[in-house]
Amino acid sequence: MEFATIEFDLEGGVATLALNRPERLNSFNEQMHQEVREALSVVEQDQAVRALLITGNGRGFCAGQDLSDRSVAPGAEVPDLGSSIETWYNPLIRTLQRLPMPVIAAVNGVAAGAGANIALACDLVIAARSASFTQAFCKIGLVPDSGGTWQLPRLVGMARAKGLSMLGDKLSAEQAAAWGLIWQCVDDDALRSTATDLARHLATQPTRGLALIKQALNQSFDNDLDTQLDVERDLQREAGRTEDYREGVAAFMEKRAPQFKGR
CATH class of the missing domain: 3.90.226.10 (2-enoyl-CoA Hydratase; Chain A, domain 1)
Known part of the structure; x- marks a missing residue:
């Protein structure tokens, strides 16, 4: 362009x-x-x-x-x-x-x-x-x-x-x-x-997880603690379903560097 x-x-x-x-x-x-x-x-x-x-x-x-x-x-x-x-x-x-x-x-x-x-x-x-x-x-x-x-x-x-x-x-x-x-x-x-x-x-890190961190922190300004705890629960559920989470756990257990794909 x-x-x-x-x-x-x-x-x-x-x-x-x-x-x-x-x-x-x-x-x-x-x-x-x-x-x-x-x-x-x-x-x-x-x-x-x-x-x-x-x-x-x-x-x-x-x-x-x-x-x-x-x-x-x-x-x-x-x-x-x-x-x-x-x-x-x-x-x-x-x-x-x-x-x-x-x-x-x-x-x-x-x-x-x-x-x-x-x-x-x-x-x-x-x-x-x-x-x-x-x-x-x-x-x-x-x-x-x-x-x-x-x-x-x-x-x-x-x-x-x-x-x-x-x-x-x-x-x-x-x-x-x-x-x-x-x-x-x-x-x-x-x-x-x-x-x-x-x-x-x-750019080599778990991009989806970083995006969810960004989302949670931005929302926190407008929420009380109880509401934010629910936000964390919901976003953690979403993060736990990513390929990068599975890769991160596997790499930790296998004592190797993770290869995140941003998904």
């Missing part, structure tokens, strides 16, 4: 999607939204894909929305930002959350606005030491979107969520890791190799 605003590759069970508008810090315009949607559709439908890695080319991960698409001339009609969110950003976040595989974000440089929250919608976030996360919405009178108001309080607590959202200060990758906002902070020159190695490792 040929794309103009992203690079997309499938190899060894890993899909790699690199945002590729470096001259605009990989900010989203409608074309990029459409191409990302097409690539993720391939990921969803190709059973050979067992992990997804998302990153950005150039000196930034993603600066969110390209505001040159949103400028308003004096006296002109104001664009409906809610429509843009409903058409593009919300479906993107929902897709990342429901993908039946691990999704890794490798954050290089700036992750601002929707760009920060798209990263946080991934399952594991690894950031370069020079990277930063900014809830830049308040700087132009807007509300964090792309799941930001849902993710931030759950990841760092309400006090920090309000501070990040209302002040719009840059949060360094090191501080983000210390706060538990992301999984790991690594040296800049190790970012891509660390993230790729992690994606390749996850």
Whole structure:
């Protein structure tokens, strides 16, 4: 598939999607939204894909929305930002959350606005030491979107969520890791190799089981303990019927490395 605003590759069970508008810090315009949607559709439908890695080319991960698409001339009609969110950003976040595989974000440089929250919608976030996360919405009178108001309080607590959202200060990758906002902070020159190695490792693991772990954890925010215990029961029943579970037990008993197939 040929794309103009992203690079997309499938190899060894890993899909790699690199945002590729470096001259605009990989900010989203409608074309990029459409191409990302097409690539993720391939990921969803190709059973050979067992992990997804998302990153950005150039000196930034993603600066969110390209505001040159949103400028308003004096006296002109104001664009409906809610429509843009409903058409593009919300479906993107929902897709990342429901993908039946691990999704890794490798954050290089700036992750601002929707760009920060798209990263946080991934399952594991690894950031370069020079990277930063900014809830830049308040700087132009807007509300964090792309799941930001849902993710931030759950990841760092309400006090920090309000501070990040209302002040719009840059949060360094090191501080983000210390706060538990992301999984790991690594040296800049190790970012891509660390993230790729992690994606390749996850692509060899019991994919269906990992997808069920993701499903259980995502549901836990909305459930009380009794309800979540029932969720665990039902998902464990489903996991116990997979080929990978049988292979995992057999490999353990035979004292050998398992050969998971993701089924």
